[in-house]
Amino acid sequence: MLAYRPRIAPDELLFISERAYYAPGKAIKGGIPICWPWFGADPENKGRSGHGFVRAWSWTVLACEQRADGATVVNLGLADDAATRAIWPHSFNLLLEVVIGATLSVTLITRNTSDTPMQITQGLHTYFKVGDATQTQVLGLDGIQYLDKAAGAGDALIKQSGAVTVGSEVNRIYERVPSRLQIEDPVLHRRIVIDAVHSQTCVVWNPWVETAEAMDDLDDLDDLDYLRFICVETVNTASEVIDIPAQGEARIGAEYRIEALGA
Numbered sequence: 001m002l003a004y005r006p007r008i009a010p011d012e013l014l015f016i017s018e019r020a021y022y023a024p025g026k027a028i029k030g031g032i033p034i035c036w037p038w039f040g041a042d043p044e045n046k047g048r049s050g051h052g053f054v055r056a057w058s059w060t061v062l063a064c065e066q067r068a069d070g071a072t073v074v075n076l077g078l079a080d081d082a083a084t085r086a087i088w089p090h091s092f093n094l095l096l097e098v099v100i101g102a103t104l105s106v107t108l109i110t111r112n113t114s115d116t117p118m119q120i121t122q123g124l125h126t127y128f129k130v131g132d133a134t135q136t137q138v139l140g141l142d143g144i145q146y147l148d149k150a151a152g153a154g155d156a157l158i159k160q161s162g163a164v165t166v167g168s169e170v171n172r173i174y175e176r177v178p179s180r181l182q183i184e185d186p187v188l189h190r191r192i193v194i195d196a197v198h199s200q201t202c203v204v205w206n207p208w209v210e211t212a213e214a215m216d217d218l219d220d221l222d223d224l225d226y227l228r229f230i231c232v233e234t235v236n237t238a239s240e241v242i243d244i245p246a247q248g249e250a251r252i253g254a255e256y257r258i259e260a261l262g263a
Contacts, residue, residue, distance in 0.1 A: 011190070034108060135187055145175055197252070
């Protein structure tokens with residue numbers, strides 16, 4: 001999912017860098033990358049790509065239909081094959097349901113098609129477009145504990161005080177979070193409402209200058225891409241590891257809505 005703008009909104013919900021480009025096996029910087037079957041670094045230290053292999057994998061369109069309320073539903077599928085098993089030796093079937101209407105809803109369903117249990121971490125690595133990251137606030141996390149990955153604080157838990165703001169690199173894993181979070185963007189005069197399901201963990205990320213400079217698909221010099229987005233990610237990671245029994249399934253999802261500030 002790379003773009004979404006409801007008719008009532010003057011600006012896109014999602015950010016995508018003008019330097020982003022598609023290439024087989026390469027993740028795109030922007031939109032809603034699907035991180036699966038692990039979130040973050042390779043959990044087995046085998047040198048596999050961060051955030052799993054699915055974010056750079058091709059999906060198959062299974063169905064596309066319009067609902068009575070006018071929303072469009074697109075179902076995408078991905079199943080294991082010899083190529084995926086060479087990276088991650090498990091049998092699975094993924095269904096990604098995207099509902100596009102007055103709101104945007106994304107649900108990822110994992111089905112364990114094997115006769116043995118499966119363990120995963122996962123996430124919707126959503127890039128939200130903002131007018132200026134330094135003037136943006138993430139609301140709903142006051143008093144919530146987080147792991148500070150940017151500061152290299154290890155497993156030490158820190159308590160959030162007030163709104164989350166950006167003035168340097170931010171890379172935090174918040175645990176036991178409420179289902180609803182909000183991004184207030186006074187530059188674009190809007191509020192983004194995030195309603196998560198089957199997730200009690202979220203990541204807030206902005207790379208800031210130094211990290212952005214190392215990314216060839218972010219413009220850190222002229223357009224200052226790192227100021228034009230913030231990631232607020234609906235995830236299962238850190239202490240929230242998902243165990244899926246044989247022939248069982250697991251879900252994670254989020255609904256996104258744009259409101260005018262003051263509404």
